[in-house]
Amino acid sequence: GNSVTQMEGPVTLSEEAFLTINCTYTATGYPSLFWYVQYPGEGLQLLLKATKADDKGSNKGFEATYRKETTSFHLEKGSVQVSDSAVYFCALSSGGSNYKLTFGKGTLLTVNP
Amino acid sequence: NAGVTQTPKFRVLKTGQSMTLLCAQDMNHEYMYWYRQDPGMGLRLIHYSVGEGTTAKGEVPDGYNVSRLKKQNFLLGLESAAPSQTSVYFCASRRTEANTGELFFGEGSRLTVL
Numbered sequence: 219g220n221s222v223t224q225m226e227g228p229v230t231l232s233e234e235a236f237l238t239i240n241c242t243y244t245a246t247g248y249p250s251l252f253w254y255v256q257y258p259g260e261g262l263q264l265l266l267k268a269t270k271a272d273d274k275g276s277n278k279g280f281e282a283t284y285r286k287e288t289t290s291f292h293l294e295k296g297s298v299q300v301s302d303s304a305v306y307f308c309a310l311s312s313g314g315s316n317y318k319l320t321f322g323k324g325t326l327l328t329v330n331p
Numbered sequence: 332n333a334g335v336t337q338t339p340k341f342r343v344l345k346t347g348q349s350m351t352l353l354c355a356q357d358m359n360h361e362y363m364y365w366y367r368q369d370p371g372m373g374l375r376l377i378h379y380s381v382g383e384g385t386t387a388k389g390e391v392p393d394g395y396n397v398s399r400l401k402k403q404n405f406l407l408g409l410e411s412a413a414p415s416q417t418s419v420y421f422c423a424s425r426r427t428e429a430n431t432g433e434l435f436f437g438e439g440s441r442l443t444v445l
Contacts, residue, residue, distance in 0.1 A: 262423075323371060
């Protein structure tokens, strides 16, 4: 079945530091990949996505590249801000189950000033 | 621009009590979902619906029932609450187009079962 593994947190960084959150997946077929973000007290919202191999999703300074050869979709940001403090979820949808998303366990990011 | 609205936002139950969580979306989405979020477990799918009048089981359906009598509403019921059902519940919806993948989430409903 489908599964998503992302690095365990929590991750604590200083403002302007470089961020990487690792995500690898197992899926049948050709999945679409997503990063969702959950700010404190809110529901999840889509941050970025990539629907085929070598695609790069980007939004709000975050980027992730769909790497089929390594089954990975790592999230990166060159310079984090305090306002980026949130929980980040990697997710995939695949094949016949493309109406459902499979989520990773989430990574809590705290950015200190 | 309400999006996805969940009620209630907070609820405390005693073991054995019943309750219903209501999810309403105003985006005319076909697909709707109920997830639960627990520390260290991420989001787990409880039940989902691909259209009015249809429901299906997700990963963790036991102890829950759902109904989708109207397209805009998706109800999650607990017939006899247990402490293991203490969690934050999220409703989500999405458009029909294949593989867009974007779910729109409500703000969550925090349920405590004593």
